[in-house]
Amino acid sequence: MGTHRSSDEGPILDVRDLTTYFNTDEGIVKAVDGVSFSLYRGETIAIVGESGSGKSVTNLSIMRLIPSPPGRIMKGQVLFEGRDLLNLPPGQMRRIRGNRISMIFQDPMTSLNPFLRISVQLIETLRLHQGLNRHEARKKAARMLGEVGIPSPERRLDEFPHQFSGGMRQRVMIAMALSCNPDILIADEPTTALDVTIQAQILELIQELTKRIDTAVVMITHDLGVVAAMSDRVNVMYAGRIVETGGSEDIFYRSRHPYTSGLIRSVPRVDRSRSGPLYSIPGRPPNLIELPDLCPFHPRCEQAMEICRHRYPPAYSVGGSGSVRVNCWLYRETGAGAEK
Amino acid sequence: MKKYVIRRALGLIPTLFIIITVSFFIIRLAPGGPFAREKAVPDEILRNLERKYHMDDPLVVQYGRYLFDVLRFDLGPSFRYKDHDVNSLIAGSLPNSLILGLVSLGAALTLGIAAGIVSALKQNRLVDYTFMSVATVGISIPLFVVGPVLMLVFAMRLGWLPTSGWITGRYGMQTLIMPAVTLTLPYFAYIARLSRASFLDVLRSDYVRTARAKGLPGGIVIFRHVIRGGLLPVVSYIGPAFAQIVTGSVVVEQIFRVPGLGKFFVQSAINRDYTLVMGTVIVYSVILILMNFFVDLLYGYLDPRVSYD
Numbered sequence: 001m002g003t004h005r006s007s008d009e010g011p012i013l014d015v016r017d018l019t020t021y022f023n024t025d026e027g028i029v030k031a032v033d034g035v036s037f038s039l040y041r042g043e044t045i046a047i048v049g050e051s052g053s054g055k056s057v058t059n060l061s062i063m064r065l066i067p068s069p070p071g072r073i074m075k076g077q078v079l080f081e082g083r084d085l086l087n088l089p090p091g092q093m094r095r096i097r098g099n100r101i102s103m104i105f106q107d108p109m110t111s112l113n114p115f116l117r118i119s120v121q122l123i124e125t126l127r128l129h130q131g132l133n134r135h136e137a138r139k140k141a142a143r144m145l146g147e148v149g150i151p152s153p154e155r156r157l158d159e160f161p162h163q164f165s166g167g168m169r170q171r172v173m174i175a176m177a178l179s180c181n182p183d184i185l186i187a188d189e190p191t192t193a194l195d196v197t198i199q200a201q202i203l204e205l206i207q208e209l210t211k212r213i214d215t216a217v218v219m220i221t222h223d224l225g226v227v228a229a230m231s232d233r234v235n236v237m238y239a240g241r242i243v244e245t246g247g248s249e250d251i252f253y254r255s256r257h258p259y260t261s262g263l264i265r266s267v268p269r270v271d272r273s274r275s276g277p278l279y280s281i282p283g284r285p286p287n288l289i290e291l292p293d294l295c296p297f298h299p300r301c302e303q304a305m306e307i308c309r310h311r312y313p314p315a316y317s318v319g320g321s322g323s324v325r326v327n328c329w330l331y332r333e334t335g336a337g338a339e340k
Numbered sequence: 341m342k343k344y345v346i347r348r349a350l351g352l353i354p355t356l357f358i359i360i361t362v363s364f365f366i367i368r369l370a371p372g373g374p375f376a377r378e379k380a381v382p383d384e385i386l387r388n389l390e391r392k393y394h395m396d397d398p399l400v401v402q403y404g405r406y407l408f409d410v411l412r413f414d415l416g417p418s419f420r421y422k423d424h425d426v427n428s429l430i431a432g433s434l435p436n437s438l439i440l441g442l443v444s445l446g447a448a449l450t451l452g453i454a455a456g457i458v459s460a461l462k463q464n465r466l467v468d469y470t471f472m473s474v475a476t477v478g479i480s481i482p483l484f485v486v487g488p489v490l491m492l493v494f495a496m497r498l499g500w501l502p503t504s505g506w507i508t509g510r511y512g513m514q515t516l517i518m519p520a521v522t523l524t525l526p527y528f529a530y531i532a533r534l535s536r537a538s539f540l541d542v543l544r545s546d547y548v549r550t551a552r553a554k555g556l557p558g559g560i561v562i563f564r565h566v567i568r569g570g571l572l573p574v575v576s577y578i579g580p581a582f583a584q585i586v587t588g589s590v591v592v593e594q595i596f597r598v599p600g601l602g603k604f605f606v607q608s609a610i611n612r613d614y615t616l617v618m619g620t621v622i623v624y625s626v627i628l629i630l631m632n633f634f635v636d637l638l639y640g641y642l643d644p645r646v647s648y649d
Contacts, residue, residue, distance in 0.1 A: 065552055067544070069464070098554035105553075110546040114645060115568045124564070125554045160644040176554070 010082075011038035012183055012216055013062070013101075018076035020054075020061045023069060027289040031057040031071070033240035039184065044210070044217040046227040046248065048263065049237035052285050055220045058237070059186045063103060064093055080184075099129035102177040106189040108169035112161040118145075119157040122176055129180045144175040148205060167198035171205065178209055185210055186218045191226065203230060224267050228252050236260045239286050239296035246324030256318055256326040258301045295329065305329055344648035348633050355629060356622070360410065363621045364403055367614055374419035374612045393419060406618070415622070416615035420608075426619035429604065434623065436506065437593070437600035441586030443520045448527035448581075453574060455528070456535025457562075460543055460570075471532060478529025487522045487595040494518065504597040519596040523589050527581060531574055539570040568642055575642065579635040583628035587620075 020032040032054045039045055047055045060066050062078050064085065078085040080101065085093065105111040113121060122141035126132050132140060138157070145153030148171040161169055170190060177185055187206060191199035207230050210217050219231055227234055227248060234251040236244040236259065244257040255261045262281040283300035295301070298308035307313075307329050316331040318324050375381060375389050390396045394405065409416055415426035455475070459468040495503040501518055502511040509515065542548060543566060551565040593602035601620065608616035640646040 063553060065549060094555040094557060096555070097552070098556075103550075103553045105546060105550065107546060111550045113547040113551065113565050113569075115643060116564070117644075120564075124556065124560070128555060162645045173550075 009041065011079075012041045012081065013039040013218075014077070014079040015058075015062065016077040016079070018058060018061055018078065019074040020057055020066060020071060021074050022071050024289075029288045030240050030291060031288060032061060033291075034076070035237070035240070035242055036076075037235050037242060037245065039216050039218060041183070042211075042214045042216055043232045044207070044219060044230055045233045045235065046219045046221060046231035047235045047237055048221060048224065048227055050222060050263075050285050052288075053237040054240040055222075055237055056188050059103070059188060059218060059220055062186070063097060063101065065097075095129070098125050098177075098182075099180045100182055101184040101186065102180070102182040103186045103188060104170070104173045104177045104190050107193045108166055108173055109193065111173055112169055114161050117158055117160055118164075118172055122157070122172075122179065125176060126179055140179065141175075144179050145172070147209065148172070148175040149201075150175075166194055167202065170194060170198075170202055174202075174205060174209065178213065178215065181213045182215055184216050184218065186220070188220045189222070190219075192221075192223070199226075206230075224252070224264055236263070239291065240288055241296075241327065243297070243328070244324070244326045246319065246326075250319055250324050254319070254324075256324060256331065257328050258303050258330070259297050262300075295327075303330060307332075341648055345637075348636070352629055352633075356625060359625045360407070360618065360622065361403075363618060364406060365399075367609075367612070367617050368399065370612065372612050374614060376612070393417070406615075410622070415619040418613055418616050420611045420613040420616070426615050429616065430601065430619055430623055433599055433601045433604065434587075436598060437602060438586050439507070440516065440519055440523065440589075440592075440598055440600060441582075443516065444523035445527065445578075445582060445585045447520065447524045448531055449574070449578070451524075452528045452531025453535050453571070455532040456574075457539055457567075457570070459532070459536040460539035461562075463540060468536075472536070475529040475532045478525040479533075481525075483522055483526065483589065483591045484595065486525055487518070487592060490518050490522060491595070504595070506597070506599055515596070519592050519598055522595070523585065523592045527585065530581075531577065534577060535570060535574050538573045539566065542566050542569040545569070572639065572642060575635055575638055578638075579631040580628065582631045583624060587624045587627060 015038065016036050018032055018035045019030075022029040022031055035054070035058050037045070037047075047058065049055050057066065057071070061073050062085065064073070066073065073086060076086065080096065085096065088096070112118070119138060119141060122144065123134065123137040126137040126140055127134070130137075130140075142153045142157055145157060150156055150168060150171055156164075161172070164172060174190075185206070190206065191202050194202060203226060206217065209215075217230075219226065221227060231248045234244075234246065234248045235242045236251065236257065238259050244251065244255065244260050251260060252264065255264055259281070262279070265279040266281060268278055281300055286296045286299070293312050294310055295304075295308040295313055298304040301308065313327045313329045313332075315325045315327050316334075318326055318331050318334065373395075374393075375386055381389075387396070394402060397405075406416065413427075415430070417425045418429060421429065455471040459471045462468050491503050494501045495518070502515055505511050505515040507513055507516055548561060548565055551561045556565075587601055587605070590602040590606055592598065593600040601623070604616055605620050607613070608620060640648060
């Protein structure tokens with residue numbers, strides 16, 4: 001699974017310095033604090049991190065679905081085909097949502113409207129974005145249900161969400177999200193709420209369908225197994241920032257950032273001995289209110305140095321081709337050319 | 341569905357039977373009786389009265405007779421209002437209470453739900469604060485204050501409306517305005533708060549986020565995805581609210597001299613007018629049971645997860 005990057009074509013999505021704050025009673029929460037990454041046509045990237053690291057807020061910010069108030073996108077750009085989504089008028093933004101960029105969410109039990117038939121929920125997207133009439137939209141909706149592996153789709157179209165199992169509902173969500181052949185699919189922990197046995201099927205389905213219609217995927221997850229299985233590149237997030245980014249092989253087998261290494265060591269593996277408890281990173285993620293200029297991971301880091309307590313590390317390029325970038329003071333000497 | 345309706349309708353009978361039985365005996369446990377006066381009534385007269393109303397029979401016989409009468413839709417003679425039977429007293433007053441109640445409930449529902457939606461959409465903005473302040477006032481100030489204040493301002497000072505009376509009288513529909521406004525206020529307040537809370541819940545729900553992520557315009561999101569779920573708590577409140585409001589608000593009917601059912605609730609109990617007490621209890625129960633039944637059906641219509649099997 002190589003990247004589909006070609007030299008003449010720029011990224012289809014370019015997120016630059018995205019910054020989203022939430023105003024709370026306790027203070028300003030810097031949920032996303034200067035996140036940048038790019039996504040090329042047809043590739044799959046992963047955003048990995050613990051709960052509260054800002055993965056979901058990053059992607060909701062891209063779609064401009066942050067509840068506001070209390071959330072607010074402070075600065076940054078989200079360039080989609082060169083246009084900044086953050087400055088788009090609401091009407092044009094709606095034409096992108098669900099059409100060019102679509103999302104599936106963590107909990108399929110609550111993400112579908114319990115009061116409306118599946119057909120209504122599928123058809124409304126098709127009619128809105130593709131201008132199909134009711135009859136055509138219904139036919140396409142049935143075809144989509146069939147493609148995501150729901151048996152007798154024509155009949156099930158008229159059922160309500162509660163008549164579907166969790167895995168089936170996630171399939172419906174996938175059908176809905178891909179029905180307009182989007183350029184980008186943002187999958188926000190699509191398997192977290194599902195049975196383990198179903199997870200692999202759902203991931204496979206996402207992979208297969210997006211490849212067929214050449215949709216790029218942003219996979220948000222805290223499960224490194226998911227990352228290893230399907231992503232081309234990985235962005236590791238901690239405390240609202242991307243701390244390490246690189247090809248998924250690099251990240252998985254040669255992780256540089258102590259946080260990434262900790263995450264990988266926390267994954268149970270069949271090829272390792274079962275003696276001893278499973279590793280877990282000590283401590284808890286930091287409070288994102290009033291975070292001073294330091295490495296937020298240092299209290300939990302086994303390799304913390306004096307400087308970690310005083311300044312946030314810049315991004316160092318490391319690895320053979322310099323394709324991995326890591327925000328960690330450990331690479332001050334070895335890393336090539338710090339970028340600001 | 342048809343089965344369900346029949347089953348629920350049949351369920352009405354034992355419920356009513358229990359209500360009638362319990363109230364019949366409880367009201368007779370209360371000290372005093374319909375013919376007790378401050379001045380002692382001569383024994384002779386009392387015995388004659390009791391014989392006339394069959395109160396000299398054993399209680400069980402009276403109960404049996406009463407049940408039999410109720411089955412024929414005859415609620416018996418009033419013990420206190422001579423020459424009136426309970427049927428005619430209720431027939432004369434219930435429609436007035438119904439008119440006042442339906443107008444008030446309709447207004448409370450329409451305005452309350454609208455205020456709830458707008459407040460939820462504009463949470464923590466000026467409109468929200470305004471509606472919710474009005475609602476808090478509506479809940480906190482009792483009817484017996486609101487009514488006379490309205491009367492003072494609009495009838496006495498401004499002279500725009502008649503102080504009291506009823507639509508059959510000289511002033512016609514004008515008499516309906518102040519009692520209806522007074523009665524609407526607390527129900528409006530409660531419904532506005534209830535629907536604001538539930539619409540806020542729905543607006544924050546995952547499925548509404550999904551609807552937005554699909555690119556649907558705001559109006560469609562609200563009307564197709566938000567309203568139905570947001571209305572459910574209000575719908576379940578309609579049942580008891582309807583029964584309370586249409587059987588007459590004692591206070592409002594007294595203040596504005598509306599010839600409604602409300603006063604019989606109080607007076608019949610004070611007078612130990614056994615048959616009239618039973619009549620009002622039955623009317624109230626039937627309305628409550630029917631409304632709950634209706635609300636359950638409506639609920640099932642709104643929420644497909646409710647099954648009737």
